Amino acid sequence: MKKLLLLLMLFSTPVMAVEPITGAFGVKLGDVWDGKAIDTWEGDSLFWHVFIPDLPHDLFDYYAVGVTPVKKLIYWIMGTKKGECEKQYQDLKKALINKYGAGEEVNEFRHLWEQGKRKLENPDEHPSFTSARMITIHCNVEEDETPNGLYIHYDDLDILDSLSDELLPDTSNL
Numbered sequence: 001m002k003k004l005l006l007l008l009m010l011f012s013t014p015v016m017a018v019e020p021i022t023g024a025f026g027v028k029l030g031d032v033w034d035g036k037a038i039d040t041w042e043g044d045s046l047f048w049h050v051f052i053p054d055l056p057h058d059l060f061d062y063y064a065v066g067v068t069p070v071k072k073l074i075y076w077i078m079g080t081k082k083g084e085c086e087k088q089y090q091d092l093k094k095a096l097i098n099k100y101g102a103g104e105e106v107n108e109f110r111h112l113w114e115q116g117k118r119k120l121e122n123p124d125e126h127p128s129f130t131s132a133r134m135i136t137i138h139c140n141v142e143e144d145e146t147p148n149g150l151y152i153h154y155d156d157l158d159i160l161d162s163l164s165d166e167l168l169p170d171t172s173n174l
Contacts, residue, residue: 018101021115021133021154024077025063026054029133029156031074033067045069045163048076059088059150068159070166075159082149089139089150100135110138119158132158 023029037049050064059081066076081088086109093111097103103113116132136153140146 018115019099021100021113021135023074024152024154025056025060025079027051027065027074027077029074029077029154030159033065033072033074035065047072059092060152068163068166073159073162075156077154079152080149082147085139085148085150086141089137092137092150092152096135096137103135106138109141110136112136116158118161120161129157132156 021029023031027035033049035049035051037051039050041048047067047069048064049067050062053063056063057079060079062080062082064078065074066078067074089109096111096113100113100115103111105111113135114131115134118130118132120130134153134155134157136151136155138151140148140151142148
């Protein structure tokens with residue numbers, strides 16, 4: 001019996017461990033933002049803070065986080081670098097495939113990794129975004145509103161979905 005188990009272990013296909021999507025640049029999705037912002041923007045009840053990360057990456061030179069308005073929960077992390085990006089995109093994609101698995105190629109210069117099931121009350125509202133956490137990388141080479149460059153986004157859609165709960169009136173003294 002021991003020999004059979006040993007043979008099965010030796011000839012089984014190795015299972016690649018996929019790392020969970022937690023964050024980047026020393027910032028974690030779901031943590032409370034208490035960092036120092038270089039600049040801040042507000043829009044649609046959300047805040048974006050430009051910051052200098054504790055763990056910067058050579059591929060990026062601009063970093064931002066999105067936080068909820070009341071609890072200051074981090075739901076979005078972004079890194080960008082403007083300019084030519086085709087080679088950097090391919091190198092980054094290979095490294096992220098090694099870390100998070102194959103993901104999904106959206107097009108030649110956009111790749112997506114998704115993890116977890118989104119906790120939507122009504123899943124039909126957002127049928128194309130059913131995962132809780134995702135990473136998107138893209139190399140913008142088109143002449144559109146977005147400047148050419150390399151972009152990476154880490155998103156926690158469950159935190160973003162909880163935004164309406166944060167905006168409800170406080171009833172603790174009623």
